[in-house]
Amino acid sequence: MITKKIGFIGAGQMARALAEGLLHKGLLVPDQVLASDPSESARQRFHEATGAETTPNNLDVVRRQDVVILAVKPQQIPKVLEELRGRVAPEKLVISIAAGIALQQLEEGLGAHTRVIRVMPNTPALVGFAASAYALGKNAGPDDASLVQQLLEAIGIAVRVDEKLLDAVTALSGSGPAYVYLMIEVLTDAGVRHGLSRDVALTLAAQTVRGAAEMVMRTGQHPAVLKDQVTSPGGTTIAALAAMESQGFRGAVLAGVEAAWRRARELSQ
Numbered sequence: 001m002i003t004k005k006i007g008f009i010g011a012g013q014m015a016r017a018l019a020e021g022l023l024h025k026g027l028l029v030p031d032q033v034l035a036s037d038p039s040e041s042a043r044q045r046f047h048e049a050t051g052a053e054t055t056p057n058n059l060d061v062v063r064r065q066d067v068v069i070l071a072v073k074p075q076q077i078p079k080v081l082e083e084l085r086g087r088v089a090p091e092k093l094v095i096s097i098a099a100g101i102a103l104q105q106l107e108e109g110l111g112a113h114t115r116v117i118r119v120m121p122n123t124p125a126l127v128g129f130a131a132s133a134y135a136l137g138k139n140a141g142p143d144d145a146s147l148v149q150q151l152l153e154a155i156g157i158a159v160r161v162d163e164k165l166l167d168a169v170t171a172l173s174g175s176g177p178a179y180v181y182l183m184i185e186v187l188t189d190a191g192v193r194h195g196l197s198r199d200v201a202l203t204l205a206a207q208t209v210r211g212a213a214e215m216v217m218r219t220g221q222h223p224a225v226l227k228d229q230v231t232s233p234g235g236t237t238i239a240a241l242a243a244m245e246s247q248g249f250r251g252a253v254l255a256g257v258e259a260a261w262r263r264a265r266e267l268s269q
Contacts, residue, residue: 001026001027001028002022002027002028002032002147002150002151004032004066004067004147005032005033005034005064005065005066005067006019006022006028006032006033006034006065006066006067006069006151007033007034007035007036007061007062007064007065007066007067007068007069008033008034008035008036008046008061008068008069008071009035009036009058009061009068009069009070009071009072009080009084010035010036010037010070010071010072010073010076011035011036011037011039011042011043011045011046011054011071012037012042012071012072013123013126014071014097014121014125014126015035015046015069015071016045016046016049016050017125017126017130017155018069018071018121018125018151018154018155019033019035019046019049019050019052020049020050021125021128021154021155022151022154023050023051023052024128024154025154027150027151027154030050030051030052030053031052031053033050033052033053034052034053034054034055034060034061034064034065035050035052035053035054035055035061036054036055036056036057036058036060036061037054037056038056040056043055043056058080058083058084059083059084059087062084062087062088062092063087065092066091066092066093067092067093067094067095067147067151068084068088068092068093068094068095069094069095069096069097070094070095070096070097070098070106071097071098072098073098074098074099074100074101074267076098077096077098077101077105077106077109078109081105081106081109081110082109084109084110085109085110085111086111088110088111088114090113090114090115092114092115093115093116093117093140093144093147093148094106094110094114094115094116094117095116095117095118095119095134095148095151096116096117096118096119097119097120097121099120099170099174099264099267100170100264100267100268101118101268102118102163102268103116103118103135103137103138103163106118106137107137107138107139113139114137114139115137115139115140115141115144116137116139116140117134117135117136117137117140117144117145117148118134118135118137118163118166119132119133119134119148119152120132120133120134120166120169120170120173120174121152121155121156121174122173122174122176122177123177124156124177125155125156128155128156129155129156130152130155130156130157130158131156131157131173131176132152132155132156132157132158132159132173133158133159133160133161133165133166133169133173134148134149134152134158134159134160134161135160135161135162135163135165135166136160145160166264166268167261167264167265167268168261170260170261170264171257171258171260171261171264172257174260174264175257175260179253179256180209183209184202184205184206184209187201187205187208187209188201188202188205189201191204191205212226227241
């Protein structure tokens with residue numbers, strides 16, 4: 001059980017996902033949660049999903065809660081920082097899940113004393129399977145790291161990295177769900193091409209990806225080892241893999257992550 005009161009500035013999908021995860025796991029009760037958002041419909045959806053109180057006033061969250069999670073779009077961050085500057089007490093922790101907003105910008109915007117942690121989650125947080133990474137600001141300590149680890153594990157897994165690696169995290173796991181969705185889409189189309197109905201092909205493709213990922217996570221074996229276990233000499237799998245490699249599959253994935261990394265660096269500067 002977390003004893004601190006958790007506040008969200010921004011009551012959108014990611015805020016709801018995190019709040020629901022914490023409540024579902026029994027780490028919080030609704031009375032410990034408060035979310036602010038200028039949108040009445042967003043506040044209503046948050047309240048319906050969590051039973052927690054909402055407010056249109058960001059400063060209510062800062063005044064009343066122990067932990068303040070900035071869950072707004074990156075383009076909204078400068079306005080929020082201006083509103084909050086000098087109003088965050090030293091004992092409060094600020095967690096930002098706004099993509100591309102550096103710790104330095106957050107600390108300068110909020111005040112030099114502020115304890116800040118920057119988080120990069122991904123959209124599977126909405127179903128409790130997030131892959132998140134976080135980096136500590138200069139004023140954040142071990143207790144802050146332990147708390148954010150606990151918060152993020154309510155919606156998936158979390159790892160601590162140096163901030164300089166968050167662009168790589170963005171390119172790999174932040175954008176990664178889209179790569180996997182594309183793979184599922186292509187596998188589905190291939191099944192349809194060879195006679196399967198679309199709903200059957202989609203079900204099989206999605207479950208195959210899910211099962212393969214679970215094999216990696218549960219066994220701890222390298223994906224290459226698991227791949228070889230499926231690949232019989234002269235069989236269908238090695239024929240497929242050879243065809244994919246000849247079409248540049250591995251290079252295309254590497255190039256895609258590289259492009260995402262470069263774009264993440266551009267956006268964070």
